Amino acid sequence: MSDATADDPNTGLSGAIWGQDAVKLTALVAGLFALYLIGGTLLEYGVRQQVNSIAQLLFYIAVFAMLALALNLHWGYTGLFNIGVIGFMAIGIYTTAILSKGAMVTEPAAGSTGGFGLPLWLGIIGGVIAAAVFGGLVALPALRLRADYFAIVTIGLSEIVRFTLLESSFQSIAIAGYYTGLGGGSGLILDFDPTDQFLAFFGLSETYVAATESIGTRLGLGSNPAPVLDGLLYGLLLLVFLIGFYMTLQRIGNSPFGRVLKAIREDEEATRSLGKDTSGFKIKAFMIGCGLMGLAGILFYAEQGAITPDAFRPRITFFVWIALIIGGAGSNTGSVVGGAVFAAFLFRGPLFVKNIVQETIEVDAVDTFGQAVAPIVGSANPVPFFVYTIDNMQQLQLAIMGVVLIYLMHNRPEGILGHRKEAASPIGLERPSISGSIGTTSSDGDSTETDEVTTDE
Amino acid sequence: MSDTEATDAATETAVSGRSDASVEDREGVETHDSDVERAAKHTPSSIPLRVEGLRKQFGSITAVDGANFTVEEGSITGLIGPNGAGKSTTFNCITGIHEPTDGTVYFEGEDITGLSPNRVANRGLVRTFQLARELEEMTVIENMMLAPKEQLGESLWRSVLPVARRSVVEQERDVLERCWEMLEFFEIDHLAQEYAGNLSGGQRKLLELARALLTDPTMLLLDEPFAGVNPSLEARLLEHIHELRGDGYTFLIVEHDMDLIMENCEHIIVMHQGSVLMEGSPAEVRSNEAVIEAYLGGDVE
Numbered sequence: 001m002s003d004a005t006a007d008d009p010n011t012g013l014s015g016a017i018w019g020q021d022a023v024k025l026t027a028l029v030a031g032l033f034a035l036y037l038i039g040g041t042l043l044e045y046g047v048r049q050q051v052n053s054i055a056q057l058l059f060y061i062a063v064f065a066m067l068a069l070a071l072n073l074h075w076g077y078t079g080l081f082n083i084g085v086i087g088f089m090a091i092g093i094y095t096t097a098i099l100s101k102g103a104m105v106t107e108p109a110a111g112s113t114g115g116f117g118l119p120l121w122l123g124i125i126g127g128v129i130a131a132a133v134f135g136g137l138v139a140l141p142a143l144r145l146r147a148d149y150f151a152i153v154t155i156g157l158s159e160i161v162r163f164t165l166l167e168s169s170f171q172s173i174a175i176a177g178y179y180t181g182l183g184g185g186s187g188l189i190l191d192f193d194p195t196d197q198f199l200a201f202f203g204l205s206e207t208y209v210a211a212t213e214s215i216g217t218r219l220g221l222g223s224n225p226a227p228v229l230d231g232l233l234y235g236l237l238l239l240v241f242l243i244g245f246y247m248t249l250q251r252i253g254n255s256p257f258g259r260v261l262k263a264i265r266e267d268e269e270a271t272r273s274l275g276k277d278t279s280g281f282k283i284k285a286f287m288i289g290c291g292l293m294g295l296a297g298i299l300f301y302a303e304q305g306a307i308t309p310d311a312f313r314p315r316i317t318f319f320v321w322i323a324l325i326i327g328g329a330g331s332n333t334g335s336v337v338g339g340a341v342f343a344a345f346l347f348r349g350p351l352f353v354k355n356i357v358q359e360t361i362e363v364d365a366v367d368t369f370g371q372a373v374a375p376i377v378g379s380a381n382p383v384p385f386f387v388y389t390i391d392n393m394q395q396l397q398l399a400i401m402g403v404v405l406i407y408l409m410h411n412r413p414e415g416i417l418g419h420r421k422e423a424a425s426p427i428g429l430e431r432p433s434i435s436g437s438i439g440t441t442s443s444d445g446d447s448t449e450t451d452e453v454t455t456d457e
Numbered sequence: 458m459s460d461t462e463a464t465d466a467a468t469e470t471a472v473s474g475r476s477d478a479s480v481e482d483r484e485g486v487e488t489h490d491s492d493v494e495r496a497a498k499h500t501p502s503s504i505p506l507r508v509e510g511l512r513k514q515f516g517s518i519t520a521v522d523g524a525n526f527t528v529e530e531g532s533i534t535g536l537i538g539p540n541g542a543g544k545s546t547t548f549n550c551i552t553g554i555h556e557p558t559d560g561t562v563y564f565e566g567e568d569i570t571g572l573s574p575n576r577v578a579n580r581g582l583v584r585t586f587q588l589a590r591e592l593e594e595m596t597v598i599e600n601m602m603l604a605p606k607e608q609l610g611e612s613l614w615r616s617v618l619p620v621a622r623r624s625v626v627e628q629e630r631d632v633l634e635r636c637w638e639m640l641e642f643f644e645i646d647h648l649a650q651e652y653a654g655n656l657s658g659g660q661r662k663l664l665e666l667a668r669a670l671l672t673d674p675t676m677l678l679l680d681e682p683f684a685g686v687n688p689s690l691e692a693r694l695l696e697h698i699h700e701l702r703g704d705g706y707t708f709l710i711v712e713h714d715m716d717l718i719m720e721n722c723e724h725i726i727v728m729h730q731g732s733v734l735m736e737g738s739p740a741e742v743r744s745n746e747a748v749i750e751a752y753l754g755g756d757v758e
Contacts, residue, residue: 256610275578
């Protein structure tokens with residue numbers, strides 16, 4: 001085993017690990033889709049509904065996985081306790097909205113606001129930069145604080161962002177002849193469609209429109225298949241972004257830069273004493289993470305047609321934290337797993353289960369808590385209580401998340417993949433073969449060692 | 458051992474030279490000349506570390522109160538003193554973890570007072586900690602690979618961009634090889650893939666010293682390197698320190714074990730109540746009344 005230092009095991013090894021992880025993630029997502037399709041069959045969904053449900057699942061898996069990945073850079077790698085995720089998402093989408101909304105050069109009617117009419121891709125870049133720069137501004141003073149105080153600053157900040165968006169004095173303002181603004185409590189209408197713009201950008205609009213009809217009839221989507229396929233296309237687009245996130249963050253993590261971040265997480269003072277300028281590293285990592293959160297925020301809301309400040313309450317921040325904790329902080333693969341599992345089981349799952357149960361079991365609705373509890377006490381009949389519980393699944397969702405979180409904290413605080421040894425280096429860290437004396441052993445030894453490392457969980 | 462004795466003799470002459478100077482002090486007129494002579498004799502290169510009038514206050518408590526000492530190049534110098542004498546605070550002030558209230562620290566002739574710890578470390582003055590500060594949830598080899606200076610991959614864009622990353626990978630191979638060599642030198646290469654947090658106390662101390670060496674220091678400050686280390690590991694650690702001294706490294710060691718210091722250091726600085734009580738060879742320290750008093754229940758107010 002120890003002499004299995006065959007010629008260059010390093011690239012082969014890291015390649016194998018990545019391959020394995022990619023396979024695992026694909027299998028996981030495919031499995032989740034299968035579950036939802038089975039559920040859809042139980043619900044007697046038509047093809048249209050099935051495609052819709054998959055598209056929605058894909059959307060939520062992608063956004064939560066992206067957000068968990070960005071948070072993993074902060075918390076999992078650098079140990080920065082950021083509980084202001086939603087604030088950076090809000091800055092991202094609001095900046096994009098203002099930059100890319102249709103321009104209004106004459107005073108608009110009350111309640112409507114314009115933008116600067118820039119192309120959407122410019123708006124997206126602007127949004128990412130705005131989130132990153134804002135993160136940098138926060139980081140300069142706040143990164144000197146202890147972890148817990150830093151957390152307070154970030155959550156306070158995300159609320160400040162939300163209240164700023166609500167502020168009526170910024171509702172509509174004129175900048176250089178453009179009538180724009182944050183829209184106040186009524187928010188902003190997003191008069192751009194990212195999928196359309198994406199297709200137009202690559203000159204594919206007409207091909208797509210032509211294709212929708214034929215694909216629609218072939219799949220049996222019924223009349224007007226465009227909205228369904230649009231949703232699916234947007235989901236796939238997000239999947240591409242997710243792969244981009246994952247690869248970028250894997251590269252950051254598996255590099256000397258990522259190594260310093262990990263060291264800062266473990267012990268900042270010791271890292272400084274080894275000659276690393278930790279504040280520089282922390283600011284960079286924080287800004288990158290904030291930029292990615294901004295991008296995830298843009299992708300989350302861009303397709304929704306409108307944004308209001310109410311959508312940017314801290315709850316999504318905690319959803320992302322739950323996703324990261326489930327998956328395992330410190331592992332990028334774990335973050336994606338966490339995002340997917342969270343989206344499928346905790347975020348979408350309860351409502352889906354509710355639909356299935358209500359569809360398959362025919363019972364009379366129970367309207368009040370009293371009606372639900374009385375039979376248990378009176379005649380030991382739990383059915384009405386069960387029905388009532390299922391009926392209120394939306395409200396129970398948060399309670400379920402809480403229970404899962406408590407269970408995880410007690411029994412598996414490191415998450416699904418948080419215990420893995422993922423070498424923070426672009427190469428494998430086995431003993432390098434010394435001057436080729438024993439370096440030319442068979443490749444069998446190489447592959448067994450690879451297996452050993454990758455299955456080392 | 459004979460080597461140590463020879464240097465003992467050398468330091469003795471140095472010390473006697475100094476006491477001559479203080480005699481001249483009392484004589485008045487000639488003081489000035491001899492001061493200049495002495496300054497000239499101590500060129501910066503032979504005295505890598507010089508601490509002058511170092512003072513550190515925490516609120517109303519004065520932890521270090523005007524400490525003056527020098528460490529000679531290529532020596533193993535011991536810094537001893539009873540609990541609360543200000544040894545660790547002195548270390549922290551030298552390495553930039555605390556900013557001194559007053560006084561100056563010179564390293565290789567340059568003023569490094571108040572520089573941040575990373576700057577101090579990058580100049581070649583690297584420390585280890587009293588409680589080993591291994592990076593627990595990183596493997597031993599990752600701990601090691603963190604240390605080398607000027608790693609290309611520490612720049613973000615180089616780590617991410619496809620073509621630039623090649624140079625990073627290239628350098629990583631060299632770094633990896635150096636790290637393995639160092640692990641082998643310290644005989645902890647069998648632990649390379651373990652989490653550093655799983656190591657025993659002694660192994661952590663070895664890891665910390667090995668890691669510090671990878672930063673290419675010229676001088677090492679070791680804060681109680683033998684605390685909680687079993688005798689055989691202690692012997693190994695000492696062996697390494699002597700071997701490294703032979704390679705030209707300078708050591709300043711804080712330690713409580715008097716016998717160990719007496720046997721292994723050619724020069725000893727004794728601190729008491731925040732200032733330097735005396736400096737000298739082990740023999741001089743052993744026979745010094747004030748030192749005995751400080752250690753054996755003197756007035757510790």
